[in-house]
Amino acid sequence: MIYDVIIIGGGVTGCCIARNLSKYDLKIALLEKEADISSGTTKANSGVIHAGFASPREYLKRDLCIQGNKLYTQAFEELNFPFQRIGSFVIALEDNQIKNLEEQRRQGTQDGVPGLEVILDKEKIKYMEPNITNDVVGVLHAPTAGIVSPYEMTFALAENAATNGVKFFRNQKVKRIKHQNYTFVIKTKDKEYKASNVINAAGVYGEKISKMVGLDYFNIMPRKGEYILFDRNAMHLNKILFPTPTKISKGILVCPTVSGNTFVGPNAQNISDKKDISTTEAGLKEILEGGRTLVPNLPLRASIRNFAGLRAVPDSYDFIIDNTDVYGFINVVGILSPGLTSCYAIAERVTEFLELLGANMTVKEDYNPIRAKPERFKNLSKVELDNKIKEDPAWGRIICRCETIPEKEILNAIRSPVGATTLDGIKFRCRPGMGRCQGGFCKPRLIEILSRELNIPYEDVVKMGEETNLLVAKTKEIVLRSIEGGKKE
Amino acid sequence: MKKYKSDVVVIGAGAAGLAAAIEVKKANLGVLIIERDKELGGITLQCIHNGFGLKEFEEELTGPEYAQRFINQVLELKIPFLLDSMVIEITKEKFVYAVNRNEGLIEVEAKAIILAMGCRERTRGAINIPGFRPAGIYTAGQAQRFVNIEGYLPGNTYVILGSGDIGMIMARRLTWEGCKVKAVVEIQPYVSGLLRNQVQCLEDYDIPLITNYTVTKIHGRERIKGVTISKVGRNFDRIIGSDQFIECDTLLLSVGLIPENELTLEAGAELSQNGGPLVDENLETTIDGIFACGNVLQVHDLVDMVTVEAKRAGKNAVEYINTRYGKELKKEKTFKCISGENVNYVKPDVINKDELSKNIYFTFRVKYPDRRVVIQLKDENNNIIYSKKKIYVIPSEMIELDLNLEEIKVNPDSKSITIEVIPRLEVLIEED
Numbered sequence: 001m002i003y004d005v006i007i008i009g010g011g012v013t014g015c016c017i018a019r020n021l022s023k024y025d026l027k028i029a030l031l032e033k034e035a036d037i038s039s040g041t042t043k044a045n046s047g048v049i050h051a052g053f054a055s056p057r058e059y060l061k062r063d064l065c066i067q068g069n070k071l072y073t074q075a076f077e078e079l080n081f082p083f084q085r086i087g088s089f090v091i092a093l094e095d096n097q098i099k100n101l102e103e104q105r106r107q108g109t110q111d112g113v114p115g116l117e118v119i120l121d122k123e124k125i126k127y128m129e130p131n132i133t134n135d136v137v138g139v140l141h142a143p144t145a146g147i148v149s150p151y152e153m154t155f156a157l158a159e160n161a162a163t164n165g166v167k168f169f170r171n172q173k174v175k176r177i178k179h180q181n182y183t184f185v186i187k188t189k190d191k192e193y194k195a196s197n198v199i200n201a202a203g204v205y206g207e208k209i210s211k212m213v214g215l216d217y218f219n220i221m222p223r224k225g226e227y228i229l230f231d232r233n234a235m236h237l238n239k240i241l242f243p244t245p246t247k248i249s250k251g252i253l254v255c256p257t258v259s260g261n262t263f264v265g266p267n268a269q270n271i272s273d274k275k276d277i278s279t280t281e282a283g284l285k286e287i288l289e290g291g292r293t294l295v296p297n298l299p300l301r302a303s304i305r306n307f308a309g310l311r312a313v314p315d316s317y318d319f320i321i322d323n324t325d326v327y328g329f330i331n332v333v334g335i336l337s338p339g340l341t342s343c344y345a346i347a348e349r350v351t352e353f354l355e356l357l358g359a360n361m362t363v364k365e366d367y368n369p370i371r372a373k374p375e376r377f378k379n380l381s382k383v384e385l386d387n388k389i390k391e392d393p394a395w396g397r398i399i400c401r402c403e404t405i406p407e408k409e410i411l412n413a414i415r416s417p418v419g420a421t422t423l424d425g426i427k428f429r430c431r432p433g434m435g436r437c438q439g440g441f442c443k444p445r446l447i448e449i450l451s452r453e454l455n456i457p458y459e460d461v462v463k464m465g466e467e468t469n470l471l472v473a474k475t476k477e478i479v480l481r482s483i484e485g486g487k488k489e
Numbered sequence: 490m491k492k493y494k495s496d497v498v499v500i501g502a503g504a505a506g507l508a509a510a511i512e513v514k515k516a517n518l519g520v521l522i523i524e525r526d527k528e529l530g531g532i533t534l535q536c537i538h539n540g541f542g543l544k545e546f547e548e549e550l551t552g553p554e555y556a557q558r559f560i561n562q563v564l565e566l567k568i569p570f571l572l573d574s575m576v577i578e579i580t581k582e583k584f585v586y587a588v589n590r591n592e593g594l595i596e597v598e599a600k601a602i603i604l605a606m607g608c609r610e611r612t613r614g615a616i617n618i619p620g621f622r623p624a625g626i627y628t629a630g631q632a633q634r635f636v637n638i639e640g641y642l643p644g645n646t647y648v649i650l651g652s653g654d655i656g657m658i659m660a661r662r663l664t665w666e667g668c669k670v671k672a673v674v675e676i677q678p679y680v681s682g683l684l685r686n687q688v689q690c691l692e693d694y695d696i697p698l699i700t701n702y703t704v705t706k707i708h709g710r711e712r713i714k715g716v717t718i719s720k721v722g723r724n725f726d727r728i729i730g731s732d733q734f735i736e737c738d739t740l741l742l743s744v745g746l747i748p749e750n751e752l753t754l755e756a757g758a759e760l761s762q763n764g765g766p767l768v769d770e771n772l773e774t775t776i777d778g779i780f781a782c783g784n785v786l787q788v789h790d791l792v793d794m795v796t797v798e799a800k801r802a803g804k805n806a807v808e809y810i811n812t813r814y815g816k817e818l819k820k821e822k823t824f825k826c827i828s829g830e831n832v833n834y835v836k837p838d839v840i841n842k843d844e845l846s847k848n849i850y851f852t853f854r855v856k857y858p859d860r861r862v863v864i865q866l867k868d869e870n871n872n873i874i875y876s877k878k879k880i881y882v883i884p885s886e887m888i889e890l891d892l893n894l895e896e897i898k899v900n901p902d903s904k905s906i907t908i909e910v911i912p913r914l915e916v917l918i919e920e921d
Contacts, residue, residue: 228617233754275710279619281727306617382586386490386594393590398525398575402751406588438612440628444639458641463624467711470624471641472738478642478667 003027003167004359006186006195008174008209010037012150012343013335014201015157020347021354022164023369025362029193030158030166031186033173033205035465036425037418038154040203042340043428044227044277044309046255046266047150048240050338051088051142053108053116054250059318064342064349066112069144071344079160080373081153082258088145088240089129091294092138097244101140108142115143129239131254131295145240149258150340151428155418160371162417164364169193170421171465174202177212179326184213197328197357199350204274204312206320206333213326220334222274222310225266226283231436232260234302241294250337252290254298259431264291264298266309279306304436311336321346323353330354374430377406399449400442402435407449414453421454423447424464447471491592495521495569497806498585498599500576500752503531504792505783505799506605507559512803513603514566518810521597522563522570523587529563529570530556531607532630533792535637538658540685544793555792571595579756581776600814601778601806604753604766605799608784610655611745620707623714629655629743633662642666644739648716649673650704654682654790654885656743661690670696671735674718676703676725679858681745682885683790704740705732713740746788753781763787763834769823770837770849771805772798778814780806787836787852790887794852801850824899829867829909831855833884840894842901851890855910858883863913864890868903882910 005021007014010032018030034040052066076083092098098118105116119125120138128141162168169191177198178185186193202209207220236256243251254264265287284306291298314320314334319342322331330353332346339346355361377395380388389396394408413420413429420426423433423446432446433439439446447470450461462468472478499510502524513520528534533541536552543549546558563570574589585597610628627635627643633655635641645668649656652675660670673691678700680687691698699718705727706717720731748765758774761767765786766774773780782802783795822842826835835853859882866875875897882888890908899906 277710278621278707281619281705284617284619303617304612306619307622382490382594385588389588389590389593396588396590396593397573398577398588401525401575404575404577436612437609440610440612440631443627443631444634448639458639465711468624469712470643471635472644473642475636475640475642475666478645479665482667 001027001194002183003029003193003195005029005197005199005354006031006184006193007199007201008186009201009203010034010158010168010170011040011042011201011203012038012154012157012340013203013332013346014199015154015161016343016347017199017201017332017350018166019157019161019164020344020351022161022166023363023367025360025364028166029195030161030168031172031174031188031193032168032170035171035422035462036420037158037168037170038151038428039464041309041311042154043151044307045150045225045311045337045340046253046263047148047257047340048088048253048255049083049085049146049148050341051108051113051116051145052338052341053104053111053113053142054245055338057107057111060321061319061338061342062111064319064345065338068338068342068345072146072148075344078369079153079156079371081156082149083146083153084258085144085146086239086256087141087143088242089125089132089139089141090242090244091132091136092244093133093135093293095137098138100244101138105140113142113144117141129237129241131235131237131297132241133294133296135293147240147256147258148340155429156371158418159416160369163371164367168418174209174212177209179213179329182328184328197330197354197359199330199332201332203335204310206312206331210331210333213329215324215326215329215331218320218334219315221313221315222271222276223313223336224269224271224276224283224308224310226279226287226308227263227265227306228284228287228303229305229307230262230299231302231304234299235262236260237262237295243290243294252287254291254295259434262299264288270313271310274310277308277310279308283308304438319346321349323356328357374409374412377404377409399445400432400435402437402441403431405430405432405442410446410449411453414450421450422462422464422468423450423470426450443470491595493521493595493597495519495597495599496810497521497601497603498523498597499603499605500579500585501531501605501607501783501785502529502570503605503607503783504533504556504559504795505607505785505802506531506603507556507563508796508799509603509605509782509803509806510568511559511562511566512800513807514568516804516807518807520568522568523574523576523585523597524570524572525575527573529560529572535630535633536658537637538662541792544791545796552792576752579752579779581757583778600810601780603802603806604774604779604781604785605783606749606752606785608746608748608788610742611747612742616744618704618707621710621713623707623709623712625709625713625739626707627739627741629653629659629741632659632741636662636666642668644737645669646671646737647739647741648704648718648735648737649741649743651675651743651745652680652682652687652698653743653745654686656741657682657686657690659741659743660696661694664694664696671737672697672699672718674702674704675700676721677701679883680885707740708734712738714738716740746784748785748788750785753785761834761838762828765836767838768836770840770847771809772802772837773805773809778806778809787834787887790885794887794889798852824903825905826851827905827907828853829907831857831859831882831910832908835908840906845895845899845901846893848891848893851892851908852887853908854887855882855884859910859912861913862910864888865909865911866892866897867907867909868900869905870903872900874899878913879910
């Protein structure tokens with residue numbers, strides 16, 4: 001079978017393109033090297049939907065960001081992922097920074113960013129965000145900025161794409177791509193896929209994939225960003241808080257999440273190892289210090305997790321979205337910030353490229369853009385809950401006590417299209433283990449459910465893919481092995 | 490919605506909940522136990538080591554044996570209980586909402602509630618260890634559940650961070666299982682669990698205890714491959730150049746326990762600095778008729794002491810229903826109990842002045858170990874009203890004081906009572 005389109009990479013960019021293309025009468029597959037989609041940059045970033053004024057005017061990413069921000073309204077209505085337009089503040093701590101804010105407001109407004117306003121009334125600023133530092137002298141308020149759960153949105157995109165016919169193949173690291181007779185032959189460890197068109201959305205590995213078809217015209221540098229996450233009860237922010245930006249980065253922000261937590265981060269550290277998602281003592285210190293300049297009373301004692309993600313930074317510092325010289329091979333790489341904001345605009349651009357390449361862009365009659373909102377225990381009234389449990393007792397067995405998640409939500413996460421097969425897969429889909437006990441209570445129960453649902457022994461249940469097994473043996477097995485080993489000697 | 494009525498609802502069927510419920514039932518009041526796990530007994534069921542019951546039964550029992558004695562009484566007394574049932578809400582008006590698979594949503598209307606939800610373990614994030622986030626990091630209690638209840642081993646070679654009791658007990662348990670425990674690493678200069686566990690679980694098995702060290706980096710992207718440990722200075726800052734790598738495939742955390750009070754907070758009861766609800770001498774929270782006992786109130790080192798506390802909570806709940814329920818008796822005049830020098834926290838948090846003839850049962854912990862000390866109670870004006878010598882104090886051992894405030898002649902006008910643990914004067918003189 002020859003696919004019309006194969007997308008390499010199951011991050012937010014790849015899944016968004018897949019979902020956009022699933023509208024058309026095309027045979028589409030998506031290959032992901034990890035055990036689950038949304039495993040790279042997508043799972044560890046700020047989850048901020050930018051208003052769009054921050055990048056310089058000469059960059060493509062500025063246009064796509066402004067456009068992408070607007071596209072979230074429709075996407076949210078269709079896909080039902082957690083998203084809130086809460087607005088952002090860029091904070092000036094010194095008088096001379098106000099000029100910068102004014103200039104950003106002027107240019108942003110000219111380019112179509114709605115509602116931008118420089119606020120100098122400290123009382124008003126404090127009223128809008130009581131946690132902000134007393135040192136604030138002014139803010140640029142962008143009401144269209146928002147927060148999203150990047151991974152929940154990606155799962156929503158993938159589910160909807162799969163419902164509309166896109167095939168998802170996980171654990172498929174691409175080893176080689178051969179291009180002959182207008183067909184790409186993609187080899188992974190154990191399989192071979194054929195396609196007329198290939199979209200490279202491989203994130204920090206985008207350069208490697210591009211080189212497989214002989215295209216070597218950019219470099220992708222991983223840039224690490226570290227974060228600290230605080231407990232839900234610890235602090236409630238109304239706004240996304242940015243410092244006045246520097247040339248390299250938008251700086252360390254303090255920001256609420258859609259689930260009511262607060263985080264501080266990221267820093268920006270250029271690294272060479274594309275697998276290095278470790279946090280560092282110095283980095284954690286740096287982000288705390290940075291965050292404190294905006295919010296002095298960060299609730300340090302209520303930190304529940306630190307983590308790091310890698311941004312795919314191209315040498316041009318701009319998105320590379322190219323219909324390349326290799327006919328049918330589209331690069332969608334170097335998707336650094338504001339990539340999450342821009343994804344819907346990027347997907348539209350890629351769709352245009354495919355049209356140019358002669359793909360069949362007939363809209364399918366049975367295309368369904370709606371992905372139903374996942375039912376959550378927490379959102380049900382007492383009466384609804386009672387009825388749900390009577391319908392299906394799995395609603396009545398609570399697996400995660402911190403986030404109040406019943407077995408039913410976990411089963412849904414496993415059984416959904418492109419469902420979870422790992423502990424982290426469940427965690428990122430419906431949050432067990434994300435609360436303040438960080439899996440202390442639910443982990444044994446989740447292993448039991450995964451083992452049962454996937455029909456595998458406990459020892460084969462993994463955290464996030466190969467070699468991440470959670471349990472090594474049954475009790476007494478290690479002792480018995482050593483005794484048997486001793487006998488042989 | 491299924492609706493029940495019960496004089497008392499006990500939330501949690503661990504050591505605390507069972508003892509409290511039995512006490513209520515013996516006073517001929519109705520009581521219902523709600524438990525989230527599939528059997529009665531709570532965390533004691535996974536504590537298959539011995540050392541339980543020395544005070545309560547003057548016998549050495551395992552955790553499950555200890556629990557069974559109470560479970561038997563619950564069964565004999567025909568105390569009703571709901572298993573596999575998670576309480577999702579408690580209200581000030583003493584309605585308790587729970588869910589389970591068979592009955593759906595359950596509403597219980599009670600006259601009094603006894604909170605006995607226990608505690609949870611501190612996690613890695615809470616102490617912010619840098620590095621990767623691989624498979625193979627567990628809390629000690631989680632590992633204990635896997636090994637003792639589920640029958641699985643979480644790894645082959647271990648480093649245990651923190652010398653809490655569960656961590657040390659798991660070091661021995663895993664050694665018995667043929668696993669290798671490379672080290673127990675403790676940031677403090679002293680063990681944070683009980684001395685007997687240090688001797689019986691670590692020293693007897695030649696498991697190295699490395700004090701003044703902590704884990705400063707986690708290695709391995711998929712499964713943990715090892716940890717870096719570093720020596721710490723006075724403020725627990727890493728001493729540069731002291732890093733050591735230890736290879737392991739599992740890291741267990743035994744870095745403390747936190748009372749589990751989400752329901753308490755949502756009901757509107759106040760918490761105090763130790764993370765447990767603020768209680769008076771009756772173990773009554775700031776909401777009339779809601780009592781707390783066991784690890785939800787304060788983390789205990791011995792289950793026997795949990796039982797003692799839970800019995801008091803049970804009796805007090807009975808007394809509340811028989812004398813105060815439905816009447817608005819304002820408890821306005823109180824002493825505030827203050828943690829003075831080298832006292833981490835003290836329970837009760839407040840004492841009602843109305844009934845000073847009753848004995849007050851203080852429990853508290855010190856912040857740091859000390860020798861040849863004196864425990865002192867002071868009133869508002871710093872007058873010493875009680876003192877008691879003690880040879881040594883350590884944070885891992887809860888200190889109890891059973892005092893009659895009338896007998897020790899507390900000034901009833903004082904607003905507070907401060908407890909402090911200070912070096913004895915004669916010791917200071919000797920050392921001079």
